[in-house]
Amino acid sequence: MIPITQSLRDDFIRELGREKVLHTKEDLLPYRYDAFALVKGEAGLAVLPSSTHDVSTIVKICNKNGIPFLARGAGTSLSGGSIPLENCIVILFSKMNRILEIDYDNRTVLAEAGATNISISSAVADRGMMYAPDPSSQLVCTIGGNIAHNSGGLHTLKYGVTTNHILAAEVVLHDGEIVQIGSKARERIGYDLLGLVNGADGTIAVVTRALLKIIPKPRNVKTLLAEFGSVEHAGDASSEIISSGTLPAAMELMDNLVISAIEDSIHAAGYRKDVGAILLVEVDGPEDENELDSRRVIEICYRNHSTAVKVAEDESQRQRFWSGRKGAFASMGRLGTNYIVQDGVIPRSNIAEALAKIGSIGRQFNLRIANVFHAGDGNLHPLIIFNEANGETEKAIKASVETIRICTELGGSITGEHGIGIEKRDLMGLMFNEKDLELMRWVKEVFDPNMLCNPCKVIPQGSRCLELIPGLAIK
């Protein structure tokens, strides 16, 4: 680890100006976190660029001195993607949040990487357009971070994730060179370099601008809330909806524990606490198709033993249906002092089996596990409830790893949308063998030969980056 010396700090100040360099202990302390709270990092220095040129200058200084660096948007990563390790320089994007161009003819928006996800949709809302990926943190999280984690959201099922909605990016390479990947042309020709930057957790290059696709907002939306006696019935219903040929815009499943927590919290949405599970389904499209879809969903739910299906009568009821789901994670405080939210994917036909197995993990570790997930694409979010004060942290981490192991055993994946970051780095072995990982290391080396770009994330690196989370490394 190279210490940040006074002369290095002066280099930054000389090139950028004093007001763009943060260095006091108190300025830097809060950068030790993002929304993944199990690991604390430490920032060597934080810098506030206001242009791509500034970013390039910063990266050049870092490269020259062998100092690692990391781009940080709003710090809402759930996998520790924006936690600074190795005392690295944190490049803040909070001042690079402008929307530079709106092109309705080509249906694109050009934005700086620090623009919030919602700001894209807001900018084009009056023309009835939107930017489709909608992570729950969309009011806060930035486009740069969305690209790093290839983020999705509640409506991923129908509309896809970030990589499906980006046409080009301006990036700063490891040596400070500024390059443009992609263009307004919709076809990607040759090797998909843009695809490589997407979901790389910022370990390949620093994204400074992105050209995003915008689409028309659906005119007709119907939101249905179906109650079930058991999670299995709800799971079966969701599978049948998908196989019936209907493609809902969103489909969310919550189990009884989650429902009770929500209803006991400030996010109470009027869900019935005595039901086994709730399936929230949203269908959108042209009016007649919309009508047909919703009728079909209702039919399927009842065929799968739903006890009641409610249709949101107006926008405010629709918002209420969703408000509980959106507050689900935040309501976990009602069940215990701490929680870990996992993020795994299973083939959706295995939902019932996966849930049964997760239930037995809870019993094995004597921990409560609540379940909320994107039923449409099999993206599970088991919430492991524990109490740090009782020394349950390590046990909880072990249990959370077991839930992920189940996902991979069922042929799924270790992350759906939260990224690898720090959290899943040492779990990559569950999905990839040493050869696969070696190949990834090669790719990383091509772009970042000195290993300075967001160090110690994504790929297990051996001795340089030590085990960060006690109990996480798989044996």
Place this chain on the structure above:
Amino acid sequence: MVGYNLKNSEPPISMEDGDSRGYGSLRTLQDCVHCGFCLPSCPTYRVLGTESDSPRGRIDLMKAYANGEIGISNSLMEHISLCLVCRNCETACPSGVRFGWAMDATRARLEEEIHRSVTDRISRRIFFSVFENLAVLRTVMRLLRLSNFLPFMRLSRLLGFSQFSQFIPVTQNVLKNSSGFINPGGRLYKADGNRPATRKVGFLVGCIMSTLLADIDHATLRVLNKNACDVVLCKGQTCCGAMHLHEGEREKAKTLARKNIDAFSKYPDIEAIIVNSSGCGAQMKEYGVLLEDDLKYHKKAEEFSSKVKDLSEFLCGSQLNTSFTSLPDMKVTYQDPCHLVHGQGIRKEPREILRQIPGIHLQEMEDSEQCCGAAGIYSVLNPGMSEQILSSRINSINKTGAKVVVASNPPCIIQYSTRFQNTGDSRRVMHLAELLDQAYSS
């Protein structure tokens, strides 16, 4: 997710004396899960874009200070004092962190430990004491009105009060037009004869409201009388203590709270305590939190708080007297006072009332829930940041084309009227009570 351990720094709490350093209020920091949802709501983060000037960053700093991880430094003081305590972050927080409580408690602890120069200490003491006794405050204000205010400027400069002296010309200007000060000596204002008096309420006259902005108090009394209320100006009441609490003078705030509780409890027949200043309302609704470890007063404080009602909340909750004589057509926009919307969760009521006044057209502005930068005495202590924040509000207001800004809190009123005056802007800022009063009497 993994909470901090604030226990290490906890001294033995004596329940008898009360927990003067507010440890109870710090515990809410443990509920922060670092999600960052509060960031865009924060006015200082919007301007600076730095984590230490965001709610989540300040929470980390407060925890680190409480745990002894960091000590007092200029940098820490800067980040802490740059916070407006607007509590917008509380509205945004999905985990229910009560940021304002924690910040008040932190400032109280810093105030105990920080080294201040002698003049600084004296000037602070004088400034805060003036507000602790309404009779003294009225005398000072009277002197201000009579004098040419230059001696005051000199005196305050002499005391090292150069920042506070900025208040004086503003004060003077407002005072010129203000009618008689209000002395809460127990006087009863009878309900208007035309309607049967059905309710009896108490009224907090407020320190600034009863002097500098006494016109608004007079208007409020008339409005309440028009709404079938007998209003009693409960004797013995004093400043609510919000300013003291937010500036780290926690013990003084508690003393003021106890005084008010005693004063109003002498009138058991009042069904509500009406407040026309949002900052005071939020403070008084939380006396129970402030006095949570005071065995003698805790329960009384909760009872007191349950009676406190903002004027708009009270009028909306009862049958609003709508026999208005129409006002001339007027486009107004509404600024949500922070401690009304974020401190008390009141956003619908004032708008509902505005919509019922004939002639008034309410044109909503963008980000009406963002702070105007006044924040108690913040505008005097941090003029640069305050100006920047205010400018973005002015931009929003410009887009509405409104001629009147409705804001029902003294600092907001002073902040906007000063800006309008200084820039020769013909727009005005009004309290809801003033509009209602006009609509009843015109």
